[in-house]
Amino acid sequence: MEDGTRHADAADSVVHANEDGKRSIFYQIYTHCWFQIILISFICFCCPGMYNALAGLGGSGQVDQTVAANATVALLAATAATALFVVGPIFDRVGPRVCLLLATKNGAFVIAAGAILGVGASFLWVAQGAIMTTYVKESQKGRAIAAFWIIFNLGGGVGSLASFGLNYHSKSGTVSDGTYIALLIIMAIGWLLGLLICPPSSVRVSQLQATPQSEKNWRKTARQALNTMTDWRVLCMLPLFFSANVFYSYQQNVVNGMTFNIRTRSLNGALYWIAQMLGGLIIGLILDMPGFNRPTRARIGWGFLFVTGMVIWGGGYAFQKWSDRRMAAGLKQDIDYTEGSLSVGPIFLYIFYGAYDAFWQSFCYWLMGARSNSPAETAITVGAYKTFQATGGAMAWRINALKKPAMTQFAMDWGLCMGSLVIAIPAVLAVTLTSDPNSEAGEGRDAGDSMDKSDREVKA
Template sequence: MVVEDEDQAKAHGGGATAVQRRPWRFNSPLAQVSLMGLVCFCCPGMFNALSGMGGGGQVDPTAANNANTAVYAAFSIAGILGGGIYNVLGPRLTLAAGCSTYVLYAGSFLYYNHHHHQAFAIVAGALLGCGAGLLWAGEGAVMTSYPPPRRKGTYISLFWSIFNLGGVIGGLIPFVLNYHRSSAASVNDGTYVAFMCFMSAGVLLSLGILPPNRVVREDGSRCSAVTYSKPSTEAAAVLRLFLDRKMLLIVPAAWASNFFYSYQFNNVNGLLFNLRTRGFNNVFYWGAQMVGSVFIGYVMDFSFKSRRMRGFVGIAIVAVLGTAIWAGGLANQRTYSSEDPPKEKLDFKDSGSEFVGPFMLYVSYGLLDAMFQSMVYWVIGALADDSEILSRYSGFYKGVQSAGAAVAWQVDTHKVPLMSQLVVNWSLTTLSYPLLALLVFLSVKDEDDDDEKQDKSSSIDPSNAAAAIA
């Protein structure tokens, strides 16, 4: 019999009994992580597609840069607090409140398309930053605590693939709707309306996310016997994160992981390519993210028996690939600058062989982004199994990440030389690799034997439960 809710769990020996395998169960980790992926497909996925067009689809990126600064400045605070808020409110209220702010943000650019007033976009960006902090704290808790301990990399790659499919579809929207407007200054109204429809669907889908104590794994165990916390308890727990050695070692990776977006979106995709080609490029940028997340997820879960060794190998692969891709970026950046931009925008149909090199570089940036962030999430997920702890860790990661992004968008607004931006991005990612390896060495344990014992104990027959306890 499948354990579907708490009362049934108690009736079957406290929820530790094995459940009958089914292809699909709504309260299974697979269903819940997939649903979380669909929520992020509709909201952050579409936001990424909107940002990936360069300047939010506008010819002048100033409004989008300032709006994104507001987004990530608010996100840097809300992200750190988001884990505590999630532990107080639970997943549904936290995620629905967060998702609703994405709709407003896309609507602000529809307004800007007609009136060219930045104020609405900036205010909407600040509200989105608060909402994103809630959404990503909830997402981090679901993605890192719901899966079985030995399959976290697989589930992270599943989530990342569904999430980034939103970027693929979101890239197709401006590409299709603006296909015959290659010389236009900004995308049309229909592009923003389409984004708003997807984001509204994300709000509704978020209501289907179950609390951790209602999610049942195949062995009958529950993800977390969580009792919702008090604000004072969460405030103290969040403050302690700033003194936690594990979190301090993650700071450079967190800061770097969104810092490069402004450079890639505005100064590679936005500066080198015309309007319709930006949408075309984003289809492959986010598609490459799906490939990268699946590959690194396999490495982190299946490459070696030792969990520590899988962590070291995953970090090494991302480090080598990242070095090669940023070196390619350096070669590309030497061909132009903000003072000497390309004389003619590249078009996927008309530019011939000149298009191929920058296009492949941009797609490679997407591949690296997914591998880098999936690898970091795996490390975070390996630090604990409890939903409450991981929601705080994820919130801290997203908060620091967003602080870096807020700085990066203003760096671009103030016209810092493009070569300097590239060197800083490359340096930040390079610094993070040895620190993540040290974190794996100090804090990630090889628990294969312990996991086997836990698997056996969680599969005890109900009829023998009393004897086992005695």
């Protein structure tokens, strides 16, 4: 059985090699899995990356945070309503390019714009998640997630640094009009890059389980969605998904937005997204560690997430007690980064919050990628991820808009994160050696390793 599988893989590799020989160098590069990963990363650099740069300032750069918080509630509610039941099933019918072009390029500064942006965000994130978690070999999925997370969050970092420069001498407490215009132009460029995304059937990776055109119909798509959402492993991951953005409102509007002045908030935003880049690299390397099989890496990743979470949120508890005392004394939005004795601790806490967000979301994506190598099935799982992630985020932003006590928001976030990690344990323990149906479950290596060996045999 093993030899037969290897010979079949070798034959497929020869066929692909012959087909590639007839294609131009440009086409071979364009359809390479890593080119598509990098392309979707730069699209997210331009679009949600710039949005994150603005949102990370606290109140989207305004003194009154209530309108921005309610707009974010509308955005996330619209995302939650469409990601799973609308966009997930649509992805397999129309492909990632159409999904990305349907994604809006507007910013969310009023509630109506927030809702429109939320619908577009569903199309963007479902397509992005399916591409990132299925277009590379199983042994490289951690690295693919890390590469995406670095480039995507570079957008937030660059945007925040630009805002820092534009608002360096500002005394108003709000960002300049030039900041908004510059970010919107970059978002428009990202939308146009969506034209370069190619369909899954054209991507050159042997394990990809693309849906045959003859099997694409709404009945089978609906059945696949139902089967995916009733899988007990997915059900165990739903609380993990729900908690994936639940801490943004507290971190951005309370920790950053209510503690620092506008230029320091801009600087912190840059550091937060740069920390995301480093965090994505760290967790990506952990989840692709050589010498460990995939189930072991899943357990190590979970343990890393739990330990770092307890340490970082524990530091956050100390900060929040200190912040409550300052707020009671009437001190808010007053700390500048030059005040070392006051600013260093909170700034580093905010940096660690950024890194932990990268740990969390990268681990979620890796778990989804460990379930299946099918873009259609993964799109549904990603749709569920975005639906529950947006639902949790909308709930948290609404609580923030209602001006609930900061300590209440903090306790809710910490409790949800650690509790959802515990509930996800069965799904983590259920991670298998491979998701490739053509590989034997009893083999003591990942499918990526098997395919690498087949490739070496073909070259020999």
